[in-house]
Amino acid sequence: MLNPGTALSSSFDPLYYCFGAGERALVAGARITPHFGRRDSVVARSATAAAEVVARPVAGDAQPLLSVVGTPVVLDTSAGIGKATPAPVPAPGGLVLEMARGSDARNERAVTAAVRLVNPSRSPAIVYFRRALLTFEVHGPQGVAHCIPETESRHPARRGFTRLGPESSATLVSRLVELCPRGTFARAGVYWVGAELDTSADGGSVGLEAVTGQFRTSRPALVRVRRSIRLFPSRPVAGVNGTTPAVPVGAGTAVRASTAAPARPAPARR
DSSP states (O other): OOOTTOOOOOOOOHHHHSOGGGGGGOOTTOEEOOEEEOSSOSBOOSGGGGGGOOBOOSSSSOOOBSEEEOOOEEOOGGGTSSOOOOOOOOOGGGOEEEEEEOEEESSGGGOEEEEEEEEOSSSOEEEOOOGGGEEEEEEETTEEEEEOOOOOOSOOOGGGOEEEOTTEEEEEEEEGGGTSOTTTTOSSEEEEEEEEEEEOOOOGGGTOOOBOEEEEOSSOEEEEEOSOOOOOOOOOOOOGGGOOOOOOTTOSOOOOOOOOOOOOOOOOOO
């Protein structure tokens, strides 16, 4: 209940409601008019619409409302929408790493991101392009998180290298819940995801001459998570020197721990 002279406010990201094709409308100078409730009728006049009432006067003769229209606002570049996107910068070998697409996920478990490695030149290129070499940086409602895969220890096989023909590309899709800290996408909202590829396999041991170096995307992809999930505290993770640090759920910090069983004490001699 709102008493006279009081107000109730709530902030939101317009990208959440304009996800997909509607993103193009969110440019500098765009005029946004918020609507709370239905838009086709302002006053509830029938019993069937009683469940859709968003505002009801406590006293007086005013009618219940099905919709409340807010004051229009105009977007500017300080909101981070409509800013100029930097042009892709070719990395070693002239290759360019791009975020091909994000995803519209029901919850954290369904979040994926596609990364594309492009060869814009007219000469072929060979590169060791693997999911295990991709890291992701996520900006979302809970802050920034870094998603790092498990270290790949196997020797690069010849068939693991990718040949990119002239003006061609290769795309890898990653399921981010397998790479990111627990709870990174637990909250419903919009996330900005960028990627980096760090490949050092030059192919010399298998008779190839591959491009090596670090590649980073210049433009992030958008991910929308439509439902929040509730996280339950997990078992504590052993820290350095046997300490047990307190790790907040969804804090955006990756914690690695050894799964080896503790050594048993030797039996006492009689």
